[in-house]
Amino acid sequence: MSVAPDKPAPASAPNSVGAHDTQAAPSEEARSSPCVHCGFCLPACPTYDLLGTEMDSPRGRLHLMDALESGRAQPTPTLLGHLDSCLGCRACESACPSGVAYGERLETTRALTVHAPRAEGTTSPWLRRALLFGASAPAWVVHAGVVVTAAAQRWLPGLTRGIAKRMGPGAEAGLELLARRRPRRARLPSHAKPDHTPKRRVALLLGCLHRPLSASLHEATQRLLLRAGCEVIVPPRQGCCGALARHLGELDNARARVAALMDDLAAVGRLDHLVVNAAGCGASLREAAALWPADHPRHAEALSLGERSVDALELLDELGLPPARRAVPRRVALHHACHLVHAQGVRDAPERLLASIPGLQLQALADADRCCGSAGVYNLLQPELATTLREQKVQACRESGAELVAAANPGCQLQIEAGLAAAGLGLGSTHPLELLDEAHRD
Ligand code: SF4
Ligand code: SF4
Structure with a gap:
């Protein structure tokens, strides 16, 4: 991985929404597979399923993104609301027979509209600003923020809850995610x-x-x-x-x-x-x-x-592991993380590895590759929709007969864990790697 000095950013293409990001424009690849409006992606889209309007479907959102890019539409709060309600889960990409690069289109549009005003009562502007700050702060600041918040929640729960309540539902959702975690430094040989x-x-x-x-x-x-x-x-x-x-x-x-x-x-x-x-x-x-x-x-x-x-x-x-050292006699449901299955195309590896663990019983999970509502920071920015999706996932977990839910993304794990706790279920959540490790440890 060689190091090359950055050169000044090239000028951006003119854009009706007032380009904030100097290099944000769909690549040739993204442009070369336009949406043909067939609608095959619609049944795969969790937010279309919940909201039921064309503008909250992949096809409708692509239409809005095209209109923004060409100047036929302005980034009004209503229009941005339809784009903000998108999870970015990319289930539509897996379903699309035309190879539309939806994720790239969404990313480019978000870059162009990141600072445009949103409708009141939707995404909390305070939380959005805090997340934008977190996204630009050094990693140690993010680390310290998590540790301090988790400690405050543990030792000063009333005060912490009160502050989060004043900040809005997104902050309360964030606290709920942290509630069962004790942050610590990993003990890892370098x-x-x-x-x-x-x-x-x-x-x-x-x-x-x-x-x-x-x-x-x-x-x-x-x-x-x-x-x-x-x-x-x-x-x-x-x-x-x-x-x-x-x-x-x-x-x-x-x-x-x-x-x-x-x-x-x-x-x-x-x-x-x-x-x-x-x-x-x-x-x-x-x-x-x-x-x-x-x-x-x-x-x-x-x-x-x-x-x-x-x-x-x-x-x-791909590399293979030696035979497991011990059995892990658990009934496990596997949730397919969107960014593994849809964005990276990795579907079978987690299941194959879990199936190799002696004693582990894989339970069928309905709609295993449907988003749990975590989706990066979606659960903080769109807490209502995220909670509905979380409840659907929890219901599927309950019906699976599993005692443990595995998800290959820590964000999904936190989201599902919070949902299971809110539903008062005695189910746990884990990462498939932790189950594998249990089987392979000395
Ligand atoms: S990324 Fe997910 S929520 Fe967004 S349009 Fe595609 S399927 Fe729907
Ligand atoms: S995004 Fe793909 S699947 Fe969806 S309507 Fe367009 S071409 Fe069809």
Whole structure:
């Protein structure tokens, strides 16, 4: 991963919505597969299912995005409401026979409209500003924010709840997600080698929000990669992957994050893979090259980063693990994280790996690949819709007969965990990697 200095951004194409982001424009690839209005994506769209209006369907939203781009429509609060209600789950992309790059179109449009006013009573402007700040703050600030918030919630619950209530439903939803977590620093050797010649030399991504919230997941991931024969490096300097900024439409921030990460990774030498255990971060990294035009010096470097970024489950499935050391006699339902199944096209690896665990019983989960409402920061920005989707997921989990729900994205895990607790169900949630680790630990 070589380091190339940034060059000044090229001028953007003229745009009716007043381009905020200097490099945000759909790529040629995205333009070359226009929507043919067939409607095959409609049954796959969770928000169309909930809201029932054409403008809240993938086809309707693409129409709005085209109208904005061509200047036939203005970014009014009503129009932006239809785009903001989109999860970005990309189930429509999986369903689309014409190969419409919906995710890229949405990202570009969000970048162009990120600071346009929204209708009152929808997304909390305060929370939106706080998230935008988080997306541009250094990773240690995000880390500290999570630790302080979780501690305040534990020791001063009344005060914390009161402050969140004044801030609005999104902040209350955020507290609910943190309620069952005890943030801590992961105990990870910075360089671990197997006893034999390593099959691959990999770096493990810790992320920003999930660094303190997913310490045990990171430890499990490193142990499993070692067991699969990888040399595992945990780069001491590594920040956020930029996914949070991309969800919000802050592409300049996302570029700065990815560029810094590429520099940090270059410092650890040759790498076969950057291993990711959060589907949202992995999807964003795989598409890192889309952040820069093809003639930008960072583009080729980002392309290489994208090609080498891999979900831990996909890599373990490819490399194989030795026989498990113990049985894990649990009934488990597997939720397919949207950013793994739809954005990265990884569907079978998690199931295959779980099925390899002795004693583990996989329970069928209805609509397993339907979004749980987490969707990056959607559950904070659109708490009502997110809660409805969460309740649907919880109902499906209840009917599955499982005692544990596994999801390959820490964001989905938090969302489902909060839903299970709110419903008073005795079900737990986990990451498939943690179940695998339980089967393979010394
Ligand atoms: S990304 Fe998800 S919510 Fe948005 S239009 Fe596509 S299917 Fe619907
Ligand atoms: S996005 Fe794809 S599936 Fe949906 S209407 Fe357009 S062409 Fe058809």
